[in-house]
Amino acid sequence: MKKAIVFIADGSEEIEALTPVDYLRRAGVEVTLTAIGGCDVISDSASGSAYVAECSHKVCLLADAHVLDYFDDANGSLLEDNLPDAVIIPGGMPGSVNIANDKEVIELVRRMNEMGRLVCAICAAPAVVLPKTGALEGKKWTCYPGMQEQAASYVALHQEGVPFVHDANLITGRGPGAAEEFSMEIVRTLCGEETAQKIKTGSCQR
Numbered sequence: 001m002k003k004a005i006v007f008i009a010d011g012s013e014e015i016e017a018l019t020p021v022d023y024l025r026r027a028g029v030e031v032t033l034t035a036i037g038g039c040d041v042i043s044d045s046a047s048g049s050a051y052v053a054e055c056s057h058k059v060c061l062l063a064d065a066h067v068l069d070y071f072d073d074a075n076g077s078l079l080e081d082n083l084p085d086a087v088i089i090p091g092g093m094p095g096s097v098n099i100a101n102d103k104e105v106i107e108l109v110r111r112m113n114e115m116g117r118l119v120c121a122i123c124a125a126p127a128v129v130l131p132k133t134g135a136l137e138g139k140k141w142t143c144y145p146g147m148q149e150q151a152a153s154y155v156a157l158h159q160e161g162v163p164f165v166h167d168a169n170l171i172t173g174r175g176p177g178a179a180e181e182f183s184m185e186i187v188r189t190l191c192g193e194e195t196a197q198k199i200k201t202g203s204c205q206r
Helices: 014-026 095-100 103-114 147-157 176-191 193-202
Strands: 003-008 030-035 040-044 048-054 060-062 086-089 118-122 164-167 170-173
Touching: 003 014, 014 030, 014 060, 014 176, 014 193, 030 048, 086 103, 086 176, 095 103, 103 118, 118 176, 164 176, 170 176, 176 193
Parallel strands: 003 030, 003 086, 086 118, 118 170
Antiparallel strands: 040 048, 048 060, 164 170
16 A cells, blocks of 8 residues: 655645545545644543644644654654655645754655655745755756745746646645645556546546
């Protein structure tokens, strides 16, 4: 079974976080909604403790895991054997900045890019988060209009006016209105065209 992480933070964009979760789970991918440092902890007697992110439009998302779950408790090293096939970073503000400032997220994404695994980001995240990871190096990409100036070193390969760009192991998306096409390209890459077509038909996509 293919596996994917979707990172969430306070201020993440809800559509961009949940659309890939929904379509990838329909495709049979094991998706882990993963909180970053700074997310609140909630607890109750029935389910124990969990992390919650308050997104940019005040929708609260309950995480399945925390980014520190991918690191060794004893020495802080990244548990590479636990890394998934894909990592997905939603945009939104200040969510993108919060994710960019989490050193464990940056280390995990950097290593996944080095391993050739799928790195996906949408809206502000390609410009705000990915320059710290090396994932934009030598690849075409897109982001929310105007945000590309925050990734000045990579602006020459920025693509305008397209919903998403797929170059090698990198998939980037333009914004919340492109979340469906962005997510379906991830499905297509991980699960194949046949699965993608079944989901497109079954979910009455445009």
